[in-house]
Amino acid sequence: MGKQQKQMHFGFQVDDLLTAVLQAEALGACKAESQFGGNSFVTMFDPEGHPFCLSVK
Numbered sequence: 001m002g003k004q005q006k007q008m009h010f011g012f013q014v015d016d017l018l019t020a021v022l023q024a025e026a027l028g029a030c031k032a033e034s035q036f037g038g039n040s041f042v043t044m045f046d047p048e049g050h051p052f053c054l055s056v057k
Contacts, residue, residue, distance in 0.1 A: 010052040020054045
């Protein structure tokens with residue numbers, strides 16, 4: 001059997017998308033290579049590889 005896959009994907013609404021991305025990166029998160037949200041949301045991974053999105057309120 002393969003490795004256990006991630007089971008949840010959190011989405012967080014923020015007031016300022018760029019600031020939230022920078023804060024997440026400062027805490028160890030990284031942007032996903034593929035982005036599909038345009039100016040509406042950014043898909044990221046926490047340091048353990050769990051996906052989450054930051055989106056504009």
